[in-house]
Amino acid sequence: MTQNEKGITLLEVLLSMVILSIVLLTIVNFFPQMGRMNTYNGEKMKAVNVARGELAAWKESDSLDTPPSHYIKNEGTDPHHYHYFTSTIDGFKVKVTIDKQSDLDTTGSPSPTKAHQLLIQVLEDQKIVSETYGYIMVHD
Numbered sequence: 001m002t003q004n005e006k007g008i009t010l011l012e013v014l015l016s017m018v019i020l021s022i023v024l025l026t027i028v029n030f031f032p033q034m035g036r037m038n039t040y041n042g043e044k045m046k047a048v049n050v051a052r053g054e055l056a057a058w059k060e061s062d063s064l065d066t067p068p069s070h071y072i073k074n075e076g077t078d079p080h081h082y083h084y085f086t087s088t089i090d091g092f093k094v095k096v097t098i099d100k101q102s103d104l105d106t107t108g109s110p111s112p113t114k115a116h117q118l119l120i121q122v123l124e125d126q127k128i129v130s131e132t133y134g135y136i137m138v139h140d
Contacts (some may be wrong), residue, residue, distance in 0.1 A: 019129040047129035
């Protein structure tokens with residue numbers, strides 16, 4: 001007695017469908033995660049560009065007390081040692097902290113210059129998304 005073994009059984013079909021479904025569901029679950037990650041990275045990139053642009057705007061200024069026009073001066077935690085400014089740019093809150101103590105003092109030279117460290121923080125929902133440091137050069 002020989003059996004005809006051509007074709008596949010119902011059990012084999014069901015088992016292959018279950019395995020295929022598990023593989024496809026695993027792959028499909030990655031797409032929403034990738035979308036969220038792309039959105040997060042896009043927001044982070046916008047925040048980095050805001051920080052870089054504001055650093056450039058502050059570097060063009062040559063005074064610690066006269067910020068770019070869209071900033072408001074605030075009282076911070078240590079007003080004797082730092083200047084504090086805030087602004088809202090492209091939906092981000094921007095905080096700028098400038099050290100009143102100069103890291104470079106060239107008094108006595110033909111063009112006296114002082115370099116004050118500045119910290120720019122870009123926040124979204126009270127969380128720091130990006131921050132950068134730089135110097136503002138003040139000519140006396």
